[in-house]
Amino acid sequence: xxxxxxxxxxxxxxxxxxxxxxxxxxxxxxxxxxxxxxxxxxxxxxxxxxxxxxxxxxxxxxxxxxxxxxxxxxxxxxxxxxxxxxxxxxxxxxxxxxxxxxxxxxxxxxxxxxxxxxxxxxxxxxxxxxxxxxxxxxxxxxxxxxxxxxxxxxxxxxxxxxxxxxxxxxxxxxxxxxxxxxxxxxxxxxxxxxxxxxxxxxxxxxxxxxxxxxxxxxxxxxxxxxxxxxxxxxxxxxxxxxxxxxxxxxxxxxxxxxxxxxxxxxxxxxxxxxxxxxxxxxxxxxxxxxxxxxxxxxxxxxxxxxxxxxxx
Numbered sequence: 001x002x003x004x005x006x007x008x009x010x011x012x013x014x015x016x017x018x019x020x021x022x023x024x025x026x027x028x029x030x031x032x033x034x035x036x037x038x039x040x041x042x043x044x045x046x047x048x049x050x051x052x053x054x055x056x057x058x059x060x061x062x063x064x065x066x067x068x069x070x071x072x073x074x075x076x077x078x079x080x081x082x083x084x085x086x087x088x089x090x091x092x093x094x095x096x097x098x099x100x101x102x103x104x105x106x107x108x109x110x111x112x113x114x115x116x117x118x119x120x121x122x123x124x125x126x127x128x129x130x131x132x133x134x135x136x137x138x139x140x141x142x143x144x145x146x147x148x149x150x151x152x153x154x155x156x157x158x159x160x161x162x163x164x165x166x167x168x169x170x171x172x173x174x175x176x177x178x179x180x181x182x183x184x185x186x187x188x189x190x191x192x193x194x195x196x197x198x199x200x201x202x203x204x205x206x207x208x209x210x211x212x213x214x215x216x217x218x219x220x221x222x223x224x225x226x227x228x229x230x231x232x233x234x235x236x237x238x239x240x241x242x243x244x245x246x247x248x249x250x251x252x253x254x255x256x257x258x259x260x261x262x263x264x265x266x267x268x269x270x271x272x273x274x275x276x277x278x279x280x281x282x283x284x285x286x287x288x289x290x291x292x293x294x295x296x297x298x299x300x301x302x303x304x305x306x307x308x309x310x311x312x
Contacts, residue, residue, distance in 0.1 A: 002033040002062070004104050004162070005087030008095050009077040010036050014043040016096035016208065018052050023098040025056040029105035033087050034059070036095075037077045038067040045095070075182040078158070079175040082168050090165045092158040096208045103204035107162040116198035118191065119162040123155070123205040136160050137199040143246060146191050149184055150237075150252035151294060152259070156184035160205045163190055174236050178229035181260065185233040189240055220267060224274065227264040231281045234260050238284065254285045255294040258303065268306060278306065 006024060010017065024034060038046050046065065053063060066084070068077060078092060089111055093099060107119045120136040134155065138148050149156040171193050176182035191197070234257055241249060261282050267274035282289075282303070289295060289303050 002087040003031040003089065003108050004029060005033040005035060005081075005085035005090045005165070006104065007078060007081030007085060007090065007092045008034065008036045009039060009074050009081075010045050010049065010095050011039040011041045011071075011074075011077075012043055012045065013041070013095040014045045014048055016210075017045045017048050020093065020095050020098050021049055021052045023101065024093065025053070025059045026101045027099075027104050028102050029108060032062055032104060033085065034063045035081045035085060036063065036065045037081055038065065039073070039077050040068055040071040073177070073179045075176040075179050078182070078186075082175075085165060087165060089162050090168065091162045093205075094159060094207075096210055097159065098206050098208075100202075100204040100206075104162070106202070106204065107200060110198050110200050111162060111164070114196065114198045116196045117164045117167055117194035118196075119198045119200055121160050121200040121205060122203040123160045123207055124203045125207045125209050127209045133203055135201070137197070137201075140197045140199055142191055142194060142197060143249060145197060146188055147248050147252040149188065149191075150249070150256040152256075156181075156187050157207075158183045158187060159207070161187060164194075167194055174240065176233050176236055178232040180226045180229035181233040185236040188237050192240070192244075223264060223267060224277075227260075227277075227281075230260045230263060234281075250288070251292050251294050254288045254292045257282060257285050258289065258292075258295060258299065265302075265306070275306065282307075 008020070008024070013020070036049060049065065053060060064084070066080065068080065081092070082090065089108060091104070091107070103121070107121060110116065111119045122136045123134055125132045125134060136154060137145065138154060139145060145154070148154045167190050171189070173186070173189055176185045238253065238257070241253065245253065261278055264274055264278050268278040286307060289300055
């Protein structure tokens with residue numbers, strides 16, 4: 001069993017895959033498994049990956065390059081990776097990002113030292129000219145970590161969280177099928193069951209703020225599509241914690257749903273059909289918004305204005 005499995009979706013990253021792959025293959029941790037999952041990429045990403053791998057013969061036996069039968073989206077690709085990983089711990093890496101060469105050794109050592117189910121590190125967001133440092137954790141208390149993710153105080157991403165693999169395999173995980181907010185939908189389920197979370201306060205992951213990202217496309221159709229995908233993943237979280245959550249997490253989830261609904265508010269203000277979609281998406285929180293401690297009076301006024309607007 002490898003110490004760590006790294007799951008890397010591959011799609012449309014021919015400009016970035018070499019940088020990512022080299023940072024992975026040069027890791028100081030020797031006992032590691034790499035699962036590169038080709039989501040039917042239309043470019044030369046896999047060809048470039050294979051060329052780079054030739055320069056690291058010691059890594060060849062540790063690399064799996066799997067091609068999906070059809071383009072499935074990042075959520076399904078990550079699920080394939082999780083179901084086929086064999087490491088004691090698992091982590092994800094986006095193929096347009098890169099990592100510090102010590103990242104997985106330091107995170108694994110921290111996990112073993114503290115018998116942790118999850119280890120979180122800091123990260124940097126960068127466009128290769130400017131960097132923004134972000135803390136990966138504020139509190140190590142499980143309930144606080146979940147609330148902080150839902151409140152956007154910390155990133156709900158998977159790539160800076162090393163997770164004991166049995167936390168995926170020993171529990172009934174509802175894997176997302178949509179690509180907006182799928183990280184949060186997964187990590188909330190994982191964190192709910194863990195006993196110990198450790199923190200490594202070092203920026204070991206480099207998130208590339210890609211200017212051509214699909215989230216930069218702001219046409220009405222794309223906004224609507226992202227909203228519907230995000231709503232589906234919010235529903236996974238809501239169903240999972242239904243009846244289990246404390247007041248703190250319930251309030252945090254209310255704010256999370258409220259903020260996700262803002263993806264479509266600009267359309268809902270001018271289009272009756274989108275207003276109806278928005279209203280259905282927030283139906284479950286309409287009675288919780290007025291008492292949510294994390295929402296401002298302005299937030300609440302806008303929310304109830306739209307509810308009123310939808311019925312006249």
